[in-house]
Amino acid sequence: MESGRYKIFLGMAAGVGKTYRMLQEGHAEAGAGRDVAIGYLEPHKRAETSAQARGLEMVGRRRVAIREVEVEEMDLPGLIRRNPELALIDELAHTNPPGLEHEKRYEDIADVLAAGIDVFSTVNVQHLESLNDQIAELTGVRVRETVPDSVLGSADEVVLIDLTPEALIERLRAGKIYPGENIQAALDNFFKIENLAALREVSLRQVAEDVESKRLVYSEVEQVGTRREEDKVAADAPKAVGERLLALVRPQPSSQRLVRRAWRSAQRLGTGLDLLWVKPPGQPIEGELERQVTALRRLASVLGATFLIEEHDDLVAGTARVVRERGSTYLMVGESNPPKGFARLREPLPQRLMRATPPGVDVRIVAHRGLKEEGR
Amino acid sequence: MIEHFLVGLALLLGVGLGFLLARRRRGSGETEVVHQILLPFTGSEISRRAIDAALRLARAEGATLIPAYLAQVPKSLPLDCAVPKEADRAMAMLEAIEQRASSQGVPVDARIERGRSYRHALARLLEHENFDRVVVSATATGTAGFSGDDLVWLLEKAPAEVLILRPGPADHRVLSVNGKGPAVLEL
Numbered sequence: 001m002e003s004g005r006y007k008i009f010l011g012m013a014a015g016v017g018k019t020y021r022m023l024q025e026g027h028a029e030a031g032a033g034r035d036v037a038i039g040y041l042e043p044h045k046r047a048e049t050s051a052q053a054r055g056l057e058m059v060g061r062r063r064v065a066i067r068e069v070e071v072e073e074m075d076l077p078g079l080i081r082r083n084p085e086l087a088l089i090d091e092l093a094h095t096n097p098p099g100l101e102h103e104k105r106y107e108d109i110a111d112v113l114a115a116g117i118d119v120f121s122t123v124n125v126q127h128l129e130s131l132n133d134q135i136a137e138l139t140g141v142r143v144r145e146t147v148p149d150s151v152l153g154s155a156d157e158v159v160l161i162d163l164t165p166e167a168l169i170e171r172l173r174a175g176k177i178y179p180g181e182n183i184q185a186a187l188d189n190f191f192k193i194e195n196l197a198a199l200r201e202v203s204l205r206q207v208a209e210d211v212e213s214k215r216l217v218y219s220e221v222e223q224v225g226t227r228r229e230e231d232k233v234a235a236d237a238p239k240a241v242g243e244r245l246l247a248l249v250r251p252q253p254s255s256q257r258l259v260r261r262a263w264r265s266a267q268r269l270g271t272g273l274d275l276l277w278v279k280p281p282g283q284p285i286e287g288e289l290e291r292q293v294t295a296l297r298r299l300a301s302v303l304g305a306t307f308l309i310e311e312h313d314d315l316v317a318g319t320a321r322v323v324r325e326r327g328s329t330y331l332m333v334g335e336s337n338p339p340k341g342f343a344r345l346r347e348p349l350p351q352r353l354m355r356a357t358p359p360g361v362d363v364r365i366v367a368h369r370g371l372k373e374e375g376r
Numbered sequence: 377m378i379e380h381f382l383v384g385l386a387l388l389l390g391v392g393l394g395f396l397l398a399r400r401r402r403g404s405g406e407t408e409v410v411h412q413i414l415l416p417f418t419g420s421e422i423s424r425r426a427i428d429a430a431l432r433l434a435r436a437e438g439a440t441l442i443p444a445y446l447a448q449v450p451k452s453l454p455l456d457c458a459v460p461k462e463a464d465r466a467m468a469m470l471e472a473i474e475q476r477a478s479s480q481g482v483p484v485d486a487r488i489e490r491g492r493s494y495r496h497a498l499a500r501l502l503e504h505e506n507f508d509r510v511v512v513s514a515t516a517t518g519t520a521g522f523s524g525d526d527l528v529w530l531l532e533k534a535p536a537e538v539l540i541l542r543p544g545p546a547d548h549r550v551l552s553v554n555g556k557g558p559a560v561l562e563l
Contacts (some may be wrong), residue, residue: 102448131457132455134459136453136454136458138448140452140453142453142454142457231435253483253484253485253486254438256470256474256484256485256486257471257474259472260470261465263467264467265461267464291505294504295485295487297487298487298488298489299455299487301458302447302458302459302462302463302488302490303458303460303463304458
């Protein structure tokens with residue numbers, strides 16, 4: 001069965017009109033003769049949103065008990081049984097209560113798409129995993145419900161619902177986003193012009209990167225043609241464009257210099273930084289190793305970098321896989337110790353990495369201070 | 377014949393037992409005691425005397441120096457958020473300390489720790505890791521740093537030997553960061 005098409009309405013903050021626009025487009029599709037149903041809608045008591053939902057069929061919700069409280073959740077099996085051509089599912093970053101099919105709604109959506117149903121959904125930019133820390137620092141507010149960036153990357157279409165910060169605040173003051181008693185608190189906290197301006201910039205950049213990423217994938221697809229090859233090329237192509245730096249680390253103190261260099265470079269390039277440790281399969285993380293892994297993880301958190309552990313028995317193959325997955329454009333490695341014995345006959349690591357990674361990925365070697373000093 | 381067999385068996389048992397004992401000892405960490413000297417610092421400068429004292433100790437004891445930059449996270453932000461501005465400052469300082477340690481052959485394993493205050497950051501660091509000694513300078517170097525109360529708290533609470541350096545005539549010699557780039561030694 002062919003998977004459904006996935007369209008995401010992305011916004012910089014609550015109240016920009018993502019759900020409203022999703023419903024509008026749902027009406028347009030229904031008007032064109034398609035079978036459209038609302039899988040889940042969160043109108044947040046907004047009159048305009050509720051009015052826009054009128055006329056569209058809503059699949060019943062199911063009641064789920066959390067401790068002694070009952071909440072209403074999307075009825076995933078019910079929606080798949082109903083089998084509309086297009087399902088509108090609000091708030092893809094939502095966390096489901098325990099006991100349902102999946103922990104997160106975006107995982108429910110994957111099931112709906114797999115059933116061949118097209119999906120329209122909504123999300124705010126601060127829910128994207130890679131931007132969570134950056135936005136927390138910009139706005140002082142951290143969103144706990146995050147979704148992997150790959151969710152956005154997997155969408156066939158991403159529509160940015162853009163609004164100027166001034167217009168959004170105007171909507172807030174007019175009571176179109178929150179009820180009267182919450183407006184002042186919102187204005188005092190999250191809904192500040194500077195916060196919204198920063199979020200808007202992040203959203204615009206995110207969508208620009210997404211568009212560029214899809215353009216790259218598409219141009220490759222055009223050359224190849226068939227659907228099967230299309231999938232293969234899409235999987236091989238970088239998921240994101242713009243620079244992205246990957247530093248190959250080991251959980252040992254000497255990696256810190258490499259991390260510092262990599263972070264400085266990432267700062268200069270204005271790009272994200274991933275730290276990767278390719279761990280031999282089955283190696284237990286305990287004792288001193290555990291301490292070093294924890295230290296690296298904490299350092300990554302301080303820097304806003306992502307620490308990845310890839311279990312693989314081949315350093316080069318493991319690294320190449322992550323480079324492809326993360327869309328890395330720079331790879332930074334530490335200087336190796338001089339090879340001994342038969343290892344001298346082996347091709348040096350940077351060359352092997354260059355061959356294994358996609359064309360265009362630069363490999364940079366960071367000198368090890370100890371080695372330099374020994375060599376003097 | 378049986379004697380040869382018994383001797384062989386005894387040898388095998390002896391070798392096996394010796395191997396197991398050696399493994400057990402390694403596992404218990406008896407032979408892998410890592411001495412760690414913590415050198416916490418704040419702000420954009422650190423007394424050179426404190427670095428030198430910590431390096432002397434580390435070299436004498438074959439210990440690893442753990443320079444730790446303590447970063448303050450405002451209450452408006454989550455404690456575990458990224459702090460790139462603080463990290464930028466910390467990186468330059470840590471790079472300079474590592475250079476100095478490297479020239480003296482002392483291994484370094486740096487840290488950046490976050491807290492609501494310097495004391496809170498230090499408490500978190502002491503909670504997460506074990507250190508044999510903590511070296512802090514009582515000198516008033518610049519505006520940032522540990523207060524007298526912080527030092528008293530450290531003496532009372534730190535599960536390690538604490539070395540507080542008295543103010544000295546060389547305290548104007550600091551490692552400091554002026555904007556971007558590596559830290560410099562100011563004389």
